[in-house]
Amino acid sequence: MSKQTPLYDLHLSLKAQIAEFGGYEMPLWYPSGARREHLAVLTGAGLFDTSHMAVIHVSGPRVFDLLQHCLTKDLDRCIGKSRLPLSPGRAAYGAFLTPEGHTIDDTVISMLDEENFMLVVNAGMGATITNHLSSETEGLSPAPAIENLSDRMGKLDLQGPKSAIILASTLEKPEILCEPFPFFSFKGHFDESSPLYGDVRLSDGSHILLSRTGYTGEFGFELYMKPVRLESVWRLLMKEGERHGCIPCGLAARDSLRTGAVLPLSHQDIGDWPFINHPWEQALPFAGDEGGFTKTFIGDEALLRNRGKGFFTYPFAGFDLRKVQVGPDTAAVNSGGRRIGTVLTCVTDVAIDREGTRIISINSPDRPEGFRPKGLCCGFVRLTEPAKRGAIIEIKDGRRSLPVMIMDDLRPDRTARRPISSMLPADLRRSADPNK
Amino acid sequence: MKEISELLFPDDVFYAEDHEWARLDGGVITVGINDYAQDQLGDIVYVELPRVGDTFEKGEEFGTVESVKAVSELYMPVGGEIVAVNTDLEDSPELINQSPYGDGWLIKVKPDDETEIEELMDKETYLAMLKEED
Structure with missing residues (x-):
């Protein structure tokens, strides 16, 4: 029900x-x-x-240690380019993994204060993540309180x-x-x-x-x-x-x-395989070029073992708006016709289209006059071999086979990160700090 | 989602199980998808239609409609030769959503056997089938 x-x-x-x-x-x-x-x-x-999204409240003096142990994101090094620690009023994106490095779920974590955090996880995952966190509190004294607030x-x-x-x-x-x-x-x-x-x-x-x-x-x-x-x-x-x-x-x-914003859907684009070699590696605490991590966490060793191996997930964009139906038999195929992976997500982003070799959006500042996109098929493929940006592969379901290009980004000129001062009504804009 | 009672089902067309409609006029049968199908599919963004001159058996797939949700096959309600396709749908597939029995028609068929259309459902039978599925 x-x-x-x-x-x-x-x-x-x-x-x-x-x-x-x-x-x-x-x-x-x-x-x-x-x-x-x-x-x-x-x-x-x-x-x-x-x-429908689930919310968990975690609290207590040892809660930071619990989260550092369970989350891929290094909460001590996660804000901005200078990688400052998470601070009250700030949020971060990360994932919960199994010891094998597989994704249990992803989350946005909001720091209320030093001892209180709010975790948003996916629909129906409140109990799973509550239990997962509870099972990892051993050795933490006092044990953090973990409360599934999903229905509240x-x-x-x-x-x-x-x-x-x-x-x-x-x-x-x-x-x-x-x-x-x-x-x-x-x-x-x-x-x-x-x-x-x-x-x-x-x-x-x-x-x-x-x-x-x-x-x-x-x-x-x-x-x-x-x-x-x-x-x-x-x-x-x-x-x-x-x-x-x-x-x-x-x-x-x-x-x-x-999808156009290259954001994963948990249990579809990330899931029961190692959380690495994908577009969401900013959720991983890479130490730098040497390949290690800045902290230890559940699944870390498995991820490092799988770096550059196993599955490789990439965004792709098609050449018109037609899509394939994603199912168990939907395949990614190379130019020689050999199956090289599966299609995780395939949708049409109706705000974008190709203009020559570029993709542009209805919000692109340099869009041609009267630009009316028909939309472009885009999504994510999971391949069993690495692919280069710009490579053309085919995706196919039982009915059609479509050429698509491996990309590193999809819908251009997104607005999420614009300074809030530029988005306010005029009367408020005057009193806003233009740098924030 | 519209209630079935809010959808339009004209009396002058026949209905197929796969939610196509067919209307006989002057020896030619016009085919489209009905109001229930377009409502369920949502915004239609692309249509693949056959070429004029192609021939199909009754029940054979003749094309697809692609909505934001899915790609759906289209099946011939009667067998025959394609004598016209709605080329306006290339640029304006939304006509199917806006006017499923009018400007959003898909193909015109010269039937092998005109009486085959009578094997399809009338409005009452089709509505009874929909309600059973519901």
């Missing part, structure tokens, strides 16, 4: 197409359609119900370049957007017991944890709140958002947006 988020009836009233995902009945798209939803997140904003947390993602403008008109104190608010940082909390509670409140009275993160590659926020607040916050954001081109968005647009 699939679960539903508290907004299920609202999605039905909005005539969403519903599909099962991660054990939840979720909106796949709304009547505007996945294509328009995808484009809205590049040009205006999109609002996603992401309450609601989450909405407001994504797109107009997100800050929409938020500004719904925040009690919009000036919090003018203070430093870099990508992968957050403010506020939804739980009364948190010292951050009260820092971010919306005009409907909802207390939220507001995080400058997302799963689209575009500028935006994730809003965490109590489930009881979801409907009120959804209606508030839609009411203010409508005139800025904000529309409800479903999982189909979420999938095509994240």
